[in-house]
Each structure stands twice: as structure tokens, then as C-alpha cells.
Amino acid sequence: MNEFIIAVIFRLLNFAGLIALFVYLFKKYALEVITIRIAQQESLVRALFNRQDELEVEQHALDEQVVHEAQLCAELKEKIAQWKNLMDQDLAAREHVRADRIKLLSQHTHQHAQNYAMNKAKRQVLSQVATHVHGTMAKQFTDSKEGQRFLEPIIDFMRKSTS
Secondary structure, three states, X not given: OHHHHHHHHHHHHHHHHHHHHHHHHHHHHHHHHHHHHHHHHHHHHHHHHHHHXXXXXXXXXXXXXXXXXXXXXXXXXXXXXXXXXXXXXXXXXXXXXXXXXXXXXXXXXXXXXXXXXXXXXXXXXXXXXXXXXXXXXXXXXOOOXXXXXXHHHHHHHHHHHHO
């Protein structure tokens, strides 16, 4: 039994020695590497959280920018609609002025054509009247010099009127 107790004690001492050896080796070689890895992982996690915070701030700023640009777009659409209405009104007014000018030009051309026709008819009538009067008066005053003197200024006046 003594031997049994001594064997158990030595087994416990061997086990304690093995544990001490593992603890020593763990502390000497593995603990530093594990500590560095844990620090790296913690640093990576902190960096990822910081990046997440930055991205959330950036997303918020982009959301605000999208809302602002949507408002600007709506304002621009409204201004374009107002401009289009003004241009339509201006175009209608210009078309109205153009139609009035065409009407006035047509009336002026028609009046000018009537005046031209009237003047042409007057010249023809005056020419015929002058010829007829000349013939009639020549018959009346053929023998007399007085008739000739009377007739010359009238014929000259009529010729000047027709030209």
C-alpha cells in the first residue's frame, strides 16, 4: 500500500511536472503569439467598427444629398414648365403679330392693286378723251387760227396728265 501511495504521489508529481512544463512552454512560446493575435483581432474589430461608423455617416450624408438633389430636380422641373409656358405664350403672341402683319400686307397689296388698276384706267380714259376731244375740236376749229391757239394748251395739259 505504501508503494501504491508512493506510485500515486509520483504520478501526481509527474503530472504536475508535465503541467508545469506545458505552462512554461505555453507562456514562453504560445502565449506571446496568441496575445499578439488577439491584439490584432481586437485591432481589426475596432477598425471595422470605426469603418462601419464612417460608412454610416457617409451613407447619411449621401441620403441627405439625394434628398437635396431630388428637391433641386423638382424645382428645375417646375422652372422648365414655367419657361415652357412663357415660351408658348410668346410664340402665340408672335404668331398673332405675324398673322396681323400678313393680313395688313394683304390688304395693302390689294389696295395697291386697286389703285394701280384705277390709275391705269384713268390714263386710258384720259388718253381716249384727249384723242376724241382733239378730233372734235379740230373739226370745230380747223379753219380758224383761234381754235388752234385754244386747242394747243388743252392738249398739252391732257398729255401731261396721262404721263
